[in-house]
Amino acid sequence: MSQLDPLPQTTSATKERVAYLDNARYWVMLLVVIGHSLTQFTQMDSARGVYTWIYAFHMPFFILISGYTARHYMGDARQVRRIVSTLVVPYLIVEISMQMILRYYTDSPDPYMFLSPQWLAWFMAALFVWRITTPIWRALKYPITTSIAISLLVGLIEVPNVLALPKILGFLPFYVVGLHMTRERFEMLADTRIRIASFAVLAGAFWYCYTYSSGWTLDWLLWKQRYDEDPLLADPLEGVMQRGELLVVGFVLAFAALSLVPRGRSWTTRMGERTFYCYLLHGYVILILRHEFEVFDRLQPYGAEAALVTIIVATVVANLLMLKIVSTVFRPIFEPRLTWLFRTDPTPAKPKDISPT
Template sequence: MSALEPLPVTTSPTKERVAYLDNARYWVMLLVVIGHSLTQFTDMDSARGVYVWIYSFHMPFFILISGYTARRYMGDARQVRRIVSTLVVPYLLVETSLQLITRHYTGEPSPLLLLSPQWLAWFLAALFVWRLTTPIWRALRYPITTSILISLLVGLIEVPNVLALPKILGFLPFYVVGLHMTRERFERLADPRIRAASVAVLGSALLICYTYSKNWQIDWLLWKQRYDEDPLGATAIEGMSQRAELLAIGFLLTFAALSLVPRRRSITTALGGRTFYCYLLHGYLIIFLKLQFDLFDDMSRFGFAAVVATTFAALVVANLLMTKPVSVVFRPVFEPKLTWLFRDIPKPSPTTPSAGQTPEPTGKRPAGTP
């Protein structure tokens, strides 16, 4: 990546959705649902390779895009309201309900651990923390280097799972790099030579994972244990080396996948604009099928056929959960307006910059604004 450019110094009005980003969200959401579904079959070689391949870059991909879309966060009243309604409220709702469902079947966790996300809601907590810390990454001279050092060092110490802090700090470099991405950098990835190399890189990675992953400790891909903790059991040097390798692989495969994302508007664009609902809802279905019917245990005896069937079913479910009827039904639940909770936001006068904005000198635009 070339020298860092200044981050935007003003908030911006809501703009038309970018087809490229929604297409990217669509394809990575398919990987998320497939990966979560195949978690039940990781003891099988036919599923383990695909699982490891997906987990080596699907969250780095999602996080980098999240960083890019958050690059204008300044902490003004409008943005704070948005964080509460689309991150805090969904987090509390999803984490509480999933823990209650799990406790109904297994008796755990008891008591409820609402500030220690057990599964899906960790990403909502991460987005909340990353978004609030965005001003820090604006102020630092070497933000990417700092985030990488934090990621490497966090595995050396005991960090409580409050709001999934170990994962938040481990994945931090992908968010910070996303903050410093520009449209021009994304466009460079569309170069035909880069796309051809990306196909080779992703294909080779899948082949390597499928061939050798049976001997790998896949808990490294969860980014949450200390290096010396079971089942990792690594020394400090081994742990930091493995984490550095995962960072490098994550960035390489993420940029390779981003280069292959279509730029044009299509049916995947509309579906990609609704990945939020798919992400939150698919976990309920997986947990219900697993705990109520033991479906995945029953299917495992069919071996490779079970993996293929589960993958196909995950694709169908993911697409259904990204349809408009689902968003219409669940938007009031997962994205409540909460007008009763917040004060009215006064409209800024033409001569007064809004909260979080820097006045523009006449005839000039702030550095870093497109």
């Protein structure tokens, strides 16, 4: 067995950053932006295959990392202030503004449903719910088994979309597994043989999705409908089996992707420190391009070339939104200090990274 590289880290007085995790954030954010951009072209086989491959594992990948970085959450005053300023406030800003934009262009939703996230703000709501329930998942005797059972069974009943609860419960196992990951387990993924196998698995999954996804019901990848709801239309056993397959595929591909993430510091490490702003802002770019300039409708007739151009442009946009100037400009908006809202905390800050992304 080859020697495993340690996870490099940098520290500051207020938090610890691990280069490996920031690299992972960078690469998964590219997948997020590309996946959201390709949503407009899923009726084309060329884009549909790429979209399906991305959606099979990009959120499990993202959620595993989020679970791992939240493992120190105990609910102290400093951490509560942090989740309010970096999760609650961004959720309200993004969800309210995006629903208003959609209402302007499409007359929906009508009425406004600010506590029922319509698009990407669901992840802010999910991180909030997962974060505040973290002590429960540490206390349970069988937390992973419990979370899997919840994920499989939630599709059998009607769950209101308040704070995206169906998706929160569906994706729950990835967060709980992330909570129980350790540095040593991540280091095991760096073994050369595992990396070779991971590349083969991801490449094989890409080929399979690209070749066979034309007849698949892609709504399964959204993790939010009941199993018997249109367009899933599955009986209870079929629904549980399909959700179970998605869990297995999500875990396998997410760990394969994590295996291939570079360990050392590079320019992607610095960009990965600022994925928070890219996540929050890229949706506005897509909405404006779609509704104001009708870019996706104009590209539609070009088929595979349109999908390729979209992937390239999405990659460029994602990198631009991870530049330092973007975080400098938008930090006061999306991460307000809120000193007027909270009491002064007499306890010193601890060197833990609990950033939302």
